[in-house]
Amino acid sequence: MDIAHLIQTVVLYALPVLFAITVHEAAHGYAARHFGDNTAYVLGRITLNPLKHIDPMGTLLMPLLLYFATSGAFLFGYAKPVPVRFGNLRNPKRDMIWVALAGPAANLLQALLWGVALVMLRGAGVTEPFFLKMAQGGVLVNVVMFAFNLFPLPPLDGGRILVGLLPYRQAALVSRVEPWGFFIVMGLVIAGVVSSLWMQPLMALTYGLLDIILAPLAMLFN
Numbered sequence: 001m002d003i004a005h006l007i008q009t010v011v012l013y014a015l016p017v018l019f020a021i022t023v024h025e026a027a028h029g030y031a032a033r034h035f036g037d038n039t040a041y042v043l044g045r046i047t048l049n050p051l052k053h054i055d056p057m058g059t060l061l062m063p064l065l066l067y068f069a070t071s072g073a074f075l076f077g078y079a080k081p082v083p084v085r086f087g088n089l090r091n092p093k094r095d096m097i098w099v100a101l102a103g104p105a106a107n108l109l110q111a112l113l114w115g116v117a118l119v120m121l122r123g124a125g126v127t128e129p130f131f132l133k134m135a136q137g138g139v140l141v142n143v144v145m146f147a148f149n150l151f152p153l154p155p156l157d158g159g160r161i162l163v164g165l166l167p168y169r170q171a172a173l174v175s176r177v178e179p180w181g182f183f184i185v186m187g188l189v190i191a192g193v194v195s196s197l198w199m200q201p202l203m204a205l206t207y208g209l210l211d212i213i214l215a216p217l218a219m220l221f222n
Contacts, residue, residue: 012130016138018050020110020145021079024103025053028082031102035095037088045082055080081155093171097164100157107146108206114138115214123221139210147202151194153185154178 026048029040040046045053054060058078089095118135126132150158155178163171177184188194 012134013137013141016114016134016141019138020107020141021059022048022050022053023106023110024145024149025079025082027102027106028084028099031099032082032084032089035099036090037085037099039085039088040082043083053079053082093164093168097161100160100164103157104146104149107142107149111139111142111146111206112210112213114142115210116217119214119218119221123218143203143206143210144199146206147199148194150202151185151198154181156181156185 026046029046032039033041033046055078058080060077063077084099086092086096086099089099114135118132118139121131121135149156150161152158152162154160154163154175159174159178159181163174166174185194
């Protein structure tokens, strides 16, 4: 294992990852408060302080262990979920959709902002690889988080969105999966199902959308 390469990777991705998970979780809390649930606010989770959202196991230890175990071929991690009491929302079934969607939407916005930074750096003639790779990493991290969290299985955001969209009977059936949802998702990730059937197509579409939005700016700077 190349320790120097690991350190370089950590330094490059540390800032984008911290921003990605922090804004993602804070967005959930802010949306929940907007729609009537103050749980995250009372617990101090509507904050851009990354220490409030970092899970020692999921954010730090698990990604490092997987990096060493797979020689960097497979990485997975998670942040400390923002607590939301959906029963406190003014319209729980409808508002659940917006609360769940807030996190991935925050990642999509961040991917766009990192893309803007990359276009401007290139347009300004910056050739320092560190800054260019960090901006590219910022886009990648947020596109990955956007796509992965939209996977339609609880407890992921996509699963909650699906529950909110389905009729009550079907929504109740999907909700019953949640206690085992994490293990099911992990199994599908390891089997490559999530990557091939969900992540790759959705990430390709997301990159295409970002390219379209950034095209006028790229033309301006070129």
